[in-house]
Amino acid sequence: GFYTAQHLVKVSDVSVLPSPRFEPSGLGNANPQGPDWCHTFSPVDIYERLPVPFGLVRFGVAPDHPEVKNVINTFTQTAQHARCSFHGNVRVGKDVTVEELQEAYHAVVLSYGAEGNRTMGVPGEDLAGVYSAKDFVGWYNGLPRNSELRPDLSCETAVILGQGNVALDVARILLSPVDILKKTDITQHALDALAESSVRRVLIVGRRGPLQVACTIKELREMVNLPGTRPEMEASEFEGIAETLKSLARPRKRLTELLLKAAIETPGEEELERRNRAERAWGFRFLRKPLEVLPSTDLIRAAGIRLAVNRLEGDGEGVRAVATGEVEDVECGLVISSIGYKSLLIDPAVPFDTRKAIIPNTMGRVQQTAGLYCSGWVKRGPTGVIATTMNDSFDTARTLLQDIGKGTLDVSTVKPGSQGVSALLEKRGVKPVSFSDWEKIDSEETRRGEIKGKPREKMLDVGEMLQVARA
Numbered sequence: 351g352f353y354t355a356q357h358l359v360k361v362s363d364v365s366v367l368p369s370p371r372f373e374p375s376g377l378g379n380a381n382p383q384g385p386d387w388c389h390t391f392s393p394v395d396i397y398e399r400l401p402v403p404f405g406l407v408r409f410g411v412a413p414d415h416p417e418v419k420n421v422i423n424t425f426t427q428t429a430q431h432a433r434c435s436f437h438g439n440v441r442v443g444k445d446v447t448v449e450e451l452q453e454a455y456h457a458v459v460l461s462y463g464a465e466g467n468r469t470m471g472v473p474g475e476d477l478a479g480v481y482s483a484k485d486f487v488g489w490y491n492g493l494p495r496n497s498e499l500r501p502d503l504s505c506e507t508a509v510i511l512g513q514g515n516v517a518l519d520v521a522r523i524l525l526s527p528v529d530i531l532k533k534t535d536i537t538q539h540a541l542d543a544l545a546e547s548s549v550r551r552v553l554i555v556g557r558r559g560p561l562q563v564a565c566t567i568k569e570l571r572e573m574v575n576l577p578g579t580r581p582e583m584e585a586s587e588f589e590g591i592a593e594t595l596k597s598l599a600r601p602r603k604r605l606t607e608l609l610l611k612a613a614i615e616t617p618g619e620e621e622l623e624r625r626n627r628a629e630r631a632w633g634f635r636f637l638r639k640p641l642e643v644l645p646s647t648d649l650i651r652a653a654g655i656r657l658a659v660n661r662l663e664g665d666g667e668g669v670r671a672v673a674t675g676e677v678e679d680v681e682c683g684l685v686i687s688s689i690g691y692k693s694l695l696i697d698p699a700v701p702f703d704t705r706k707a708i709i710p711n712t713m714g715r716v717q718q719t720a721g722l723y724c725s726g727w728v729k730r731g732p733t734g735v736i737a738t739t740m741n742d743s744f745d746t747a748r749t750l751l752q753d754i755g756k757g758t759l760d761v762s763t764v765k766p767g768s769q770g771v772s773a774l775l776e777k778r779g780v781k782p783v784s785f786s787d788w789e790k791i792d793s794e795e796t797r798r799g800e801i802k803g804k805p806r807e808k809m810l811d812v813g814e815m816l817q818v819a820r821a
Contacts, residue, residue: 351461352404352425353743354725355394359431361751393433395455395768397446400494401438401783401815402791403429405463407736408808409493412519413534414526416805418736429785435768438783439816443697445780446771448722454770456761457721457750460700460709461743464691464727470511474643475687478502479652483516483688490523490540492808497539502651503547505683509655511640512688513556514564515735518573520686521552525579525630535805549684551582552632557639557671559662560591560609561598566735567605573632574612580625582633583613609634637661641677643685654681691732706731714746721759723750787819794818 402408404422411418429436440446442462451458467482469475479502488496508524510517523531528545556563563570574581592610595603613634617625637660644654659676662669692707701717703710708731709724716722725746726739734742753759775782791809798807809815 351396351398351459351726351743352428353740354459354461354747355396355434356424356428357744357747358394358750359428359434361747393435393767395771396429396434396436397440397442397451397771398436398438399441399462401788401812401819403436403438403785403788409488409491411491411736412487412523413491413536414522414530416534421736436783436785436788437768437771438788439812440775440780440782445778446774447699448697449699450774451771452721454766454768455721456763456765457723457759459714459723459725459746459750460696460716460728461725462693462696462728464693464707464732466692466694466707467687468690468692470640470687470689472640472642474645474652477643477645477652478650479505479683480643480685480687483510483512483520483686484691486520486686487516490536490544492535492537492810494810494812497537497810501543501684503543503549503684506548507551507553507680507682508549508684508686509680509682510552510554510686510688512564512690513554513634514688515566515569517554517686517688518565518569520688521554521632522569522572522576524549524552525576525632527578530577533803535799535808537808537810538802539810550630552630553635553680553682554632555635555638555640555657557637557660558669559636560588560613560634561594561602561606562669563605563609563634563636565605567601567608570605570608570612574608576632578628579630579632580628581612582631584633584635585614587634587636588614637671638678639671639673644679652683652685654679655685691727693728693732714749715753781816781820783816783819790821791815791818 396403398405404425407419407422407425428434442448442451448458448460465484467484474480481499481501485496485499486501487493489499489501503524510520523536523544524547526544528541531544532541573579588610591606595606598606635657638657639660640655641658642656643652644656645651646653657678657680658673659678660671661674663672664670693709694707695702695704700722701710701719702708709728710717711724711729714723714725714729716724723746725743727733729746730742750759754761772782792806795806795808799805801807809818
């Protein structure tokens with residue numbers, strides 16, 4: 351949403367286009383002057399369910415990646431732009447419908463991401479001790495809906511299903527020294543739980559092989575160099591991998607070389623000494639697919655996981671995992687599923703592809719719905735890194751602007767914009783949070799963090815956020 355708004359207000363500073371009204375999910379905007387050609391757009395209005403902005407930058411990016419969160423500075427500039435307004439604490443689809451937004455704005459952009467979980471679909475998935483990575487990340491990052499998760503970290507071995515960057519984030523947080531984490535913006539309740547954690551070994555399980563691992567080299571390097579830990583992997587799973595290096599594209603080659611170095615190369619004297627001192631361990635397990643989470647004797651908690659052993663068929667992009675019929679049981683008391691997120695339907699008036707879990711669209715134009723657009727994960731699925739989402743959102747903004755320029759997006763009628771929406775919300779007892787209100791929350795979180803030597807201590811309760819915002 352912020353990236354889409356950023357492009358719209360940036361272009362509006364230099365463009366000569368009709369004055370429309372937008373809303374990125376929504377991005378909203380209205381212009382009482384109609385379609386006269388002018389040098390500026392009307393404002394872009396950003397609606398957000400929570401009282402706090404920035405979405406996954408606040409609630410998804412790992413606390414030990416502060417450099418990634420620097421994009422908040424750019425988003426703040428966008429929110430403070432003369433033609434951009436933030437309206438937090440507004441639930442699109444509940445407090446105001448998408449149809450009502452379309453009546454108020456010439457264009458509505460849905461950018462609400464993917465808050466659903468892809469399930470494993472195996473017996474035992476509902477046992478205590480089994481969590482989705484989305485909820486676990488929300489727990490340590492302060493997402494209000496996950497603040498009561500209280501994961502049981504009393505076991506020695508944790509199994510993470512999935513081998514993407516989120517899986518490695520979770521593994522790193524589970525194994526990082528608390529002295530490192532306590533200097534980040536990780537929530538205090540998560541820090542306290544991790545300080546008492548008994549987890550000493552994390553297995554990161556994937557259904558395919560080393561050449562298909564989905565993480566990036568940055569996240570893998572962080573695991574390899576994580577203080578107090580050592581890699582533990584099965585050398586047999588890397589047979590023949592070194593011989594393929596010459597044929598790999600450079601990014602995959604560098605990633606595979608680092609993986610091989612950690613897994614099977616004899617470490618130097620200094621590295622060997624570091625590993626020998628390590629009290630915690632991590633490792634990838636390849637060619638494994640979950641069949642069942644095994645219960646404890648009282649049938650309440652997870653006590654292990656049964657994995658199907660796979661083999662690979664095909665080559666290149668067409669390689670696929672096929673079960674061999676062999677199975678393997680791993681004892682563990684914590685299972686975290688990191689096999690993907692999925693978008694959910696926000697409003698019955700919005701077209702939605704339930705199979706792909708996206709809004710059907712063409713270059714960001716929602717199919718068969720004039721004036722409705724989408725960007726980010728709800729547009730293409732939960733893939734890629736932040737830069738991927740940035741470029742995707744810019745593309746949607748460009749599509750929208752092209753439609754105005756070609757006249758296919760009708761901006762000839764007068765639209766009330768945020769004034770119309772504000773009147774609806776007032777009738778319904780909903781009080782939006784402005785960006786200056788958010789800055790009060792931001793200031794208080796920063797103050798609380800300074801007391802503890804942290805960048806901030808996030809508020810976990812929406813009611814408390816609203817109380818501070820309205821003080």
